[in-house]
Amino acid sequence: MRIYSFDQLIGNQHCISILKTCITQGTLPHFMIFHGVGGTGKSTCAEITALAMTCPHTKEGNPCLECISCKSNLDAIKHGTKSSTVAKVNVAQGNTKTDVDRMIKEIFTLQSSDRNCVYVLEEAHTLSAALQTSLLEEIDRLDSKTYIILCTTKLNDLIPELRSRAILFQFKRLTDKESRLLLDKYLLEHNITMEEEAKLAILNYTRGIPREIVSSTEFLSKNTKTLDELLNHINQINDTVYFGLFQTLANGTIYDLSCYLKDEISKYDTRSFVAGLKEFYIKIFFQIEGNVDTLAQTSDIMEFTYVSDLLRKVDLFSLGNMINKLPNNAKEVDFSFFLINLYQFFHGKKVSNIVKEKRQAVTTQKSIAAVSANEVEKSKEGLSSLHAFSTGTAKYNFGGGNKQ
Ligand SMILES: [Zn+2]
Known part of the structure; x- marks a missing residue:
């Protein structure tokens, strides 16, 4: 269940409201780092930012998702390919230095035009210091229509030069209230009824990580028949x-x-x-x-x-x-x-x-x-x-x- 609108996201409103303002006012930083524990929504926010920055018909900072640009970019994001204006690459997938070097060079070759281009690089911390330096050099060469978002779970593994150059967005776990809101929303949308105790167990187990709340609820609602079975699976003790x-x-x-x-x-x-x-x-x-x-x-x-x-x-x-x-x-x-x-x-x-x-x-x-x-x-x-x-x-x- 991917979300492509800021307004449908729960939690991390401190990041989302700034991103929406930047997109609306045309003041988005050219180089950003999205940092936070896995599953807290960095990738999703990076995707929405990329879609919105390349959509000519944004609505309060959200992409319209209907125009030609949105459609082709959505397609690229969903299939892990690149469009003419958006590229999302997981840099951890390159095996050798040459692989990653080529990857970095390749992804910065989107059509140069008068349109905005957005690059999202995931797992940026997996790059060696040398590769991060060459990434920094590439970033320095980019024009004023280009935006880069690095997503990382390990900020300290990024070289200081990269960190100091970027505007940092910190993604946090959801609060108890937000987690509950997300769980209830998911259950309602999927027409699932769940005992209060099972809900509490899931919330406890997933510790405010939105991706885990959704995936655990999805899995457990389909595959466990009794409360005991559910509690046993997630090792929660009644x-x-x-x-x-x-x-x-x-x-x-x-x-x-x-x-x-x-x-x-x-x-x-x-x-x-x-x-x-x-x-x-x-x-x-x-x-x-x-x-x-x-x-x-x-x-x-x-x-x-x-x-x-x-x-x-x-x-x-x-x-x-x-x-x-x-x-x-x-x-x-x-x-x-x-x-x-x-x-x-x-x-x-x-x-x-x-x-x-x-x-x-x-x-x-x-x-x-x-x-x-x-x-x-x-x-x-x-x-x-x-x-x-x-x-x-x-x-x-x-x-x-x-x-x-
Ligand atoms: Zn659009």
């Missing part, structure tokens, strides 16, 4: 997993908690689980401390309120520290420590009591025939790490505790 964690923490034994944690961690990759836990904590934190209404962003309002109420009773900063200390690539032993600290913190119990409790729970569990041998094995492992902990570093004590 909030209910963390609701469950805190509910078990409040109401269960440490044994229950360790079973719950092991079970959930096995379903996801560790990094996503830890990142999700940190995000979940921040959501709860803002809800409680800042009285910021994050309820609108979760579909499980009942659980969210319940967990917020639970955590209101503890020192949130200590809890945050504990969660933040959990490494992104946490190993099983990290989770064991985390779990003991969390339990001790929440219930204000001595480690020795926690160990006793766990031992009792394991014994009870063992006597229940329904428990599979595998699970018992797992609990033994857990017990040995708990034991090592209690004998080795029993002095370790988390402040805060339960204020109840």
Whole structure:
């Protein structure tokens, strides 16, 4: 889904409004650099600028898309060829120095006439310093009807001479509001209905990159049938997993908690689980401390309120520290420590009591025939790490505790 009008773009209005003004007033700089993270709209804006600068019938800075010039330039842009006034070249595609040298010479050979010509060079940072210097020489020779836009994701890889010669446009990620607007627009245009939670997951996953918002939504709306499938694909963990964690923490034994944690961690990759836990904590934190209404962003309002109420009773900063200390690539032993600290913190119990409790729970569990041998094995492992902990570093004590 390519867009060829500035007015249909969402986000980066600081760049777009200047470009439109320049095009309308005939004050567009001859040499520009469009810089920003991949997928933020540099290429699209460069294409629209090229179309508008060569269209005799622009409307408020936008190309008409209907005249002969627009049609032939659109065709060239869509097919990666060049027209008589517009050329868009990805310079990263040249393999050798000679290739790129020839490419640079070739692209600056559009018909010289009284019409504007626009060159868009993508991935400009991939050119060697020597090639950038020869590009600079070519640029110096260009006439007053010629405009050049370099698109790059790595501004620092451009030689200072090029950078200082150009007017820089910085393309940014979309804000939360803009991302939401883009997603809703896409869904509406394609007649797709999507659960609120799925939308939030996609927005979270695509981090304000418009190209990713569109491509992920397109892919996921076609290929996933359930919310769980969608969340799994993008490795997002549903909030209910963390609701469950805190509910078990409040109401269960440490044994229950360790079973719950092991079970959930096995379903996801560790990094996503830890990142999700940190995000979940921040959501709860803002809800409680800042009285910021994050309820609108979760579909499980009942659980969210319940967990917020639970955590209101503890020192949130200590809890945050504990969660933040959990490494992104946490190993099983990290989770064991985390779990003991969390339990001790929440219930204000001595480690020795926690160990006793766990031992009792394991014994009870063992006597229940329904428990599979595998699970018992797992609990033994857990017990040995708990034991090592209690004998080795029993002095370790988390402040805060339960204020109840
Ligand atoms: Zn036109």
